[in-house]
Amino acid sequence: MTTISAALLLFLILDPLGNVPVFLGLLEPLAPRRRRIVLVRELLIALFVLFAFLWGGRVILDAMHLRQESVSIAGGIVLFLIGLKMIFPSPEGMFGESEGGEPFIVPMAIPLIAGPSGMASVMLLGSENPARMGDWSLALVIAWAATAAILLSATYLYKALGKPVLVAIERLMGMLLVAISVQMLMDGVAAFLRGAPA
Numbered sequence: 001m002t003t004i005s006a007a008l009l010l011f012l013i014l015d016p017l018g019n020v021p022v023f024l025g026l027l028e029p030l031a032p033r034r035r036r037i038v039l040v041r042e043l044l045i046a047l048f049v050l051f052a053f054l055w056g057g058r059v060i061l062d063a064m065h066l067r068q069e070s071v072s073i074a075g076g077i078v079l080f081l082i083g084l085k086m087i088f089p090s091p092e093g094m095f096g097e098s099e100g101g102e103p104f105i106v107p108m109a110i111p112l113i114a115g116p117s118g119m120a121s122v123m124l125l126g127s128e129n130p131a132r133m134g135d136w137s138l139a140l141v142i143a144w145a146a147t148a149a150i151l152l153s154a155t156y157l158y159k160a161l162g163k164p165v166l167v168a169i170e171r172l173m174g175m176l177l178v179a180i181s182v183q184m185l186m187d188g189v190a191a192f193l194r195g196a197p198a
Helices: 003-014 016-027 032-063 068-087 108-113 116-128 130-152 154-195
Strands: none
Touching: 003 116, 003 130, 003 154, 016 032, 016 108, 016 130, 016 154, 032 108, 032 116, 032 130, 068 116, 068 154, 116 130, 130 154
16 A cells, blocks of 8 residues: 555545535534644544544554454444534434533544544554554644645635535445545455464
């Protein structure tokens, strides 16, 4: 996997376009200046969490005695479920209703930006090819920067594109994510079968 394809995968998983309406709803009670401060803070927290999973993923796998194939299969299943929810969203949103007040870490940083699928994906990247941690770090920064740019311009995007267009784009991204998840699942099963004793 190239750095650009890894960045694209992470960008699809972070799903900034799908999060635009959710973020606008969460930030609506706040003053306009405060909204930007809260959003930047949550984006930075999410980046820190994702980097922690990228660089500490190998340690976590070793501590839990997990094989890379199991992480690949589990990551594929999680991505598949996230992709399905993007294509067929529930009325209460992907992660359910959130409580009022100023968001802090939950639900914006985690799980809306740095969700389980994002954490599993960066951990998988880091554990499968630890020699390319610089490439994976760059891919994460690219995906995060694109996500931040979209979320920071959420109000303008919502006004310019409208909800139907954003929903259509999110469903298209969901289709791509489902295809990527199936490939991850097949790769994990194939690697497991190659390593299985005859």
